[in-house]
Amino acid sequence: MLAAAQRTRHYEQYRWDVRHTAISNAADCLKRIEPVSLIDYLKHAERFRDNKAWSFSWSRFHHSIPGVSRTAILSPHFLPGLHSRVFSNPWDPALARYEPEMIAGPIDTLRCFAEAVRRGATWIPPLRHSVIAFTGILEGPLRADDRELLWxxxxxxxxxxxxxxxxDLLAAECDAHAGLHLSRxxxxxxxxxxxxxxVTFLDNPHFPVLRLESGMLAEWHEAPCECGSVEPRLVNLRRKAASRVRESVLAASM
Ligand SMILES: [Zn+2]
Known part of the structure; x- marks a missing residue:
């Protein structure tokens, strides 16, 4: 919040308030900040940019499902780990040789790959664990027909x-399939x-956006989950109005 107020044009109006707020009152201070619509953010991203921020270009993959020894990550924007390898695309012949137990990647990539596998145009050894689909504010949440295709x-x-x-991983589905646990x-x-x-972004140094209207609706469950986690969950995550969000993205890109 301090980075946003001190280093971005959009939040400079809140600079005094934020500077004089104790950490214990940060949540109350945040509530006084006017939410930003997705279209305003996309159309005027420069107002939200911290030009002095430095950040690492790659992301670390979070294994939200334990017990997997070989994960293939189908995105060049992630770092490989002890139990994972990164492939720039699923048509890399090295992918089949790696014999992954799990594959993870952006939903668009997984959708194309799954369609090719289903019609016999490509092949990988049978997975033994799971598929993790990356979704997001612009892509929207995972649809039932995509889940069915991947299955x-x-x-x-x-x-x-x-x-x-x-x-920046905001929420992840757990082993119990009981919603998406928040990533604080x-x-x-x-x-x-x-x-x-x-959404207030805590791990996006270039764009420290506060209270972004995500265009997503969800139920909020705080009861302990069957998986053992006590982190709150987003359940039934869905678009507020798919057509309006698409229009916003198109308008912002014009
Ligand atoms: Zn859970």
Whole structure:
């Protein structure tokens, strides 16, 4: 919040308030900041940019499902780990040789790959664990037909990881398939009475956006989950109005 107020044009009006707020009152101070619509952010991104911020270009993959020894990450924007390798695309012959137990990647990439696998145009050894689909504010949450396609193509459970505008993981589906647990390091999420989710980015140094109207609706569950986690969950995450968000993205790109 301090970085946003001190280093971006949009939030300079809140500079005094933020500077004189104790950390214990940060949540109250945040509530006084006017939410930003997705279209305003996309059309005027320069007002939200911190030009002095430095950040690492790659993201670290979060294994939200434990017990996997070989994960293939189908995105060049992630760092490989001890139990994972990165492939720039799923048509790399090295992918089949790696014999992954799990594949993870952006939903658009997984959708194309799954369609190719299903019609026999490409092949990988059978997965033994799961598929993790990366979704996000612009891509929208995982659709039921995508879940079905991935299940038909790979025959293993499908999990969703929901990102902000980069590698900032905001929420991840757990082993119990009981919603998406919030990731407190990446974002501070609020739920309006309308059900819309506001996102304050904590791990996006270039664009420290506060209270972004995400265009997503969800129910908010705080009860302990069957998986053992006590982190709150977003359940039934969905677009507020798919056509309006698409129009916003198109208008912002013109
Ligand atoms: Zn859970």
């Amino acid at each position: 038909q193509a790979f025959g293993v459970p499908v999990y969703e990881q929901f990102f902000g505008f980069g590698g 390091d990446a974002g501070y999420l609020e739920r309006l009475p309308s059900g819309e989710i506001l």
